[in-house]
Amino acid sequence: MIRPLALLVSLPFALAHAQETAPQQQEAVPAQDAAATDPALLPLAAPAQAPLQPFVADYQVYRDGKRVGDATLQVVRLEADRWRVDLGLRGTRGLVRLVGLNIEQSTLFDVADGQYRPLSQSTVRHALFSGKKNTGVYDWSTHSAIWQGDVKKDRRAAVPLQDGDMSALLINLAIVRDATPGKQLQYRFVDDGRVRNHEYLVSPELEKVTVDDLDYNAMRVNRVRSGSEETILWVSYGVPTPIRMVQRKDGQDVTDLRLIQYTRSQ
Template sequence: MIRPFALLLLLPLGLAYAQETAPQQAPAQNAPAADPAALPLAAPAQAPLQPFVADYEVYRAGKRVGDATLQVAKLDGDRWRVDLGLRGTRGLARLAGLNIEQSTLFDVVGGRYRPLSQATVRHAIFSGKENTGTYDWNNRTAVWEGDVKKERRAAVALQDGDMSALLINLAIVRDAQPGKHLQYRFVDDGRVRNHEYAVSTELEKVTVDDLDYNAMRVARVRSGNEETILWVSYGVPTPIRMVQRKDGEDVTDLRLIQYNRSQ
């Protein structure tokens, strides 16, 4: 079964550099890539969190198997919501768990993305699974219910900075700078893990849907036989590409095709 990114697809999931910032939509077709040597050594500060909708194509083993949408919406007060939906569109991908919806309600406190509730729905032909989590910051505990393994039903003690998988993705976009080491505590689906990411010191060219980006590679370290890699680009509020591998083979590969900011 395909597991959500802790983009990881957090997604998960600091911005580096793109060939143009495209404040309202993806860069123009065939826009030339910038010369990395002409770019600054450190990324400028990222703009405050803004609503957006980003569309991706989903690949496995080099073949397109579905589509995905990542969306951040501003709600009343200081509350936000981030949603990720994956839809299998080809052959066995429709039967292999590639129909997933994830959502995290959150607020922003002291510059941190603080989860308030989380939900995951996995659709299948004959059955489906759903679980929900509640982050109680007054009592500093988080609990999950629904289709959750018995050993994951116990309350989890919360620490400042804890995030869901989707929020880690957004935090990476916010935090990445050349050569920086990123650390987050993943608290999602009744699990607690320390996630560490290494940001490349040099830009690399990433071609997605015939568009060239000069982007930073952000790779999770010390994750055993699993790999999570994101490419982020300055001026783009969402990862350019998100890859999850297991035993050296791609499990999911999300490639940005367009995005739009909203108010």
């Protein structure tokens, strides 16, 4: 079973609330059409990432080099300075749904002192004959979080919160925001009743990453000290979402998300 990707990561996902709708999106720009001016192709001296803004990104999902599904990652601006990030994975090959590739996850959040602060989180896992759902609430007035639904018994107790704590989906957004060559990144993962310290190392040099026939100059970001699990993200200046996200366990690919296109909105 795939866990949330602080990649998503640890894979983070959620049902969009029916009453909350995304702003009208601009026309999607395939990566190939934007190649001539894409900031991802700028040299190392490119500026830092732009402030958070809404976007929709489409990915293809691979496992062991074979395409097994599609994914959509989006950030939506809501009222009262609130935001929502959603990730949905959909399996497209035979019995893929039996191995955990039909998942939806969301985190409702705000931005406090420049930090992405989770307010609630939900995960829905679809299976062939059943499904599982859990929801979590981050109460910053009491600095505690609690999860309900299909949650293991040892994860149902309230979790004490610290300033800066984030869900897996928010950690992905923070990596895009914070990555610079050679930098070490540290975040505290609080999601699904679990608490973990996540540490990432950004490669000192840019490397070429080819996705959907487009070459990006990207920063490779590796999670360190993660045991048998390996998480790698590639991020590029000016692109609001990771170019590629790979999660491996015991040396074998679990998920490999490759960006196809993304759309910004106001």
